[in-house]
Amino acid sequence: MSNKENCYGKLTRYFHWIVVVLLFTTVFVMFLHEYADSSTLSKKLLNWHKFIGILILVVSVFRLIWKFISNDHPNVGVSKLNRVLANIAHGFLYIFLLSIPILGWLESSAREKMVYFFGLSLPNLISPDSNLADFFQEKHIIFGFIFLGFICMHLGAVIFHFFVKKDAILYSMAPISRFYKN
Numbered sequence: 001m002s003n004k005e006n007c008y009g010k011l012t013r014y015f016h017w018i019v020v021v022l023l024f025t026t027v028f029v030m031f032l033h034e035y036a037d038s039s040t041l042s043k044k045l046l047n048w049h050k051f052i053g054i055l056i057l058v059v060s061v062f063r064l065i066w067k068f069i070s071n072d073h074p075n076v077g078v079s080k081l082n083r084v085l086a087n088i089a090h091g092f093l094y095i096f097l098l099s100i101p102i103l104g105w106l107e108s109s110a111r112e113k114m115v116y117f118f119g120l121s122l123p124n125l126i127s128p129d130s131n132l133a134d135f136f137q138e139k140h141i142i143f144g145f146i147f148l149g150f151i152c153m154h155l156g157a158v159i160f161h162f163f164v165k166k167d168a169i170l171y172s173m174a175p176i177s178r179f180y181k182n
Contacts, residue, residue, distance in 0.1 A: 007172045012072045015063035017175045019056060019097065023151075026052040047116060050108060054117045057101035064094060076168040078161075089154060096147035100140060107136035 008016075026049055033045035066072075078086070102125075108115050109124035110133035116122070126132065161169035 006076060006168050007074050007174065009070065009072045011066055012063075012070070013173055013175055015059060015066065016173055018059055019063065022052055022056045022059065026056065050104065050115045051117060053101040053104050054115060054122065056097060058117075060094065060097040064098075074168075074172045076172050078167060078169065086157070089150065089157070092150050093147075093154065096143060096150060100143050100147060103136050103140040103143060107133050107140055110136060 007013075029045050029049045029052065033042055033049060036042040036045055105115055105122070106125050109126045110129050112124070112128045114121050158170055161167050
């Protein structure tokens with residue numbers, strides 16, 4: 001499960017791509033929610049959004065735990081400055097992966113709307129308060145857009161490394177081993 005010389009280990013890559021798929025899914029579900037014709041469908045989609053958000057939170061916590069207990073940093077030949085910048089950017093990505101679902105959960109709690117996770121009703125984190133609900137909703141949305149900016153920056157860095165620097169960054173997180181650059 002640990003890294004090979006030039007790529008991340010399987011578990012790290014699984015965590016990465018599971019979160020990517022979940023992020024695309026939750027954004028797509030919210031897009032459908034905004035355009036749902038019936039209130040029943042809208043509620044179901046919102047519940048799916050909440051469920052996926054909590055799943056992102058849980059997977060991200062496990063991913064962070066794995067990051068700290070594993071020595072999963074492939075040798076892809078990047079400079080010390082690039083490694084420092086990448087660590088800072090990754091730190092912000094993790095902050096958003098944790099804070100956005102928590103903000104959504106806080107909003108739901110303040111609106112007295114239940115959040116379900118695999119059939120379990122999660123506890124409300126705060127007492128009902130419409131002003132706080134609006135505050136957390138606004139922060140949830142704003143953080144989401146800032147997170148999107150960091151994701152674009154992350155993708156831009158990968159593209160830069162692939163086309164300009166021509167190093168193995170892209171291959172180091174490839175989901176399937178046959179894509180690894182030797």
